[in-house]
Amino acid sequence: MNTPFYIAFRYIVSKKGSQAVSFITGLAATAMTIAVMAMFIVISIFSGLEELNKELISNIHADLTIKSKEGKLLKNPEEIISTLEKEPEIKAFSKIIEEKVYLNYNENGEIAYLKGVDSVYTQINPIQKSIIYGEYPSFQYQNEVIVEGLLNNRLGIPIGGDDDNTTATIFIPKAGEGLINKEEDIFNKEPIFVTGIFAENEQLNNYIIAPIELTQRLLNLPKNSAYQIAIKLNNPEQADAVKRTLLKNLADDSIYINTQMEENEAFWKMINTEKLIIY
Structure with a gap:
């Protein structure tokens, strides 16, 4: 070449x-x-x-939550409240009753969750900041409620009305046995007026927030009754220490106390699993 x-x-x-x-x-x-x-x-x-x-x-869940070990109803709410009032690490606490209900308006109905709360509840969960139309109940009237936005849209309940045309009705099945001759034998019911709607939220889908007195009437419960007590701490990082102190001071075998992490155990497990997969 x-x-x-x-x-x-x-x-x-x-x-x-x-x-x-x-x-x-x-x-x-x-x-x-x-x-x-x-x-x-x-x-x-x-x-x-x-x-x-x-x-x-x-925002939605308390730093600590007190619940009953057996059944829904706390057995000694007055004693619990007395102990909580003496604990300096507690900023605020609120009694809560939550039940599944049937919400009806103008012959349209939906299964919903009724959360009865006292006037201190907004210090635990600032739900009033999530209101997109109307206003938070004044608690001057026990039948004023706020409703999750998508639930209210499906039923078309007017906001801010105070006459029969704007009244919705909540039904809760009665406990016990007996002859059933009419609707009143099956359900307790109460009229409600919607004062506002709050933004849809995965944690509060299909929820109605109402004064606790309304849920007590619907369930025929005593005035001071509660299913749980939600607690806001001055320092959330002290939750475990305050929990131990409360359990010692209450000395009540009928209750248990959950921290925020314990109350949302399924969520944290999901987060940790996703972290493991990604990393």
């Missing part, structure tokens, strides 16, 4: 090979960069959603 031709041929082949290697290297580097950026975006989004959910749960 002609020597100059051979040298030229080898130069061209070598140059093309070098270009191919450079192209493949660049392509691999680009792919790696895109993959790292995608992973970074996924992790950032997950972290953002995690913080959002933590904030949401922190």
Whole structure:
């Protein structure tokens, strides 16, 4: 082979090979960069959603929650309240009764959850900040409620009315046995007036927030009764220590106390599982 031709041929082949290697290297580097950026975006989004959910749960759920071990009703609410009032680490506490109900308006009905709360509840859960139309009940009238937005949209209940045309009705089945001759033998019912609607929320879907006196009447419960007591602490990081103190001071085997993390155990398990998968 002609020597100059051979040298030229080898130069061209070598140059093309070098270009191919450079192209493949660049392509691999680009792919790696895109993959790292995608992973970074996924992790950032997950972290953002995690913080959002933590904030949401922190607002909705109390630092500590007292519940009954047997049945729904707390057996000694007055004694519990007396103990809570003496604990300096407690900022506020609220009695709560929650039950599944049937909400009816203008011959349309939905299964909903009625959460009866006292006037201190907004110090535990600032639900009033989530109201998108209307206003939070004044607690001057026991039949004023706020309703989750999507639930209210499905039923079309007017906001802020105070006449028969704007009245919805809540039904709760009666406990016990006996002959059933009419509707009153099956259900307790109460009229309600919707003063406002709050933004839809995964934690409060299909919820009605009402004065606790309304739920007590519907369930024929005593005035001071409660299913649970939600507690807000001055320092949420002291939840475990305050829990131990309360359990010691109450010395009541009929109750248990959950921290916010214990009350939302399923949520935290889900978060930890997702972290394990991603990382």
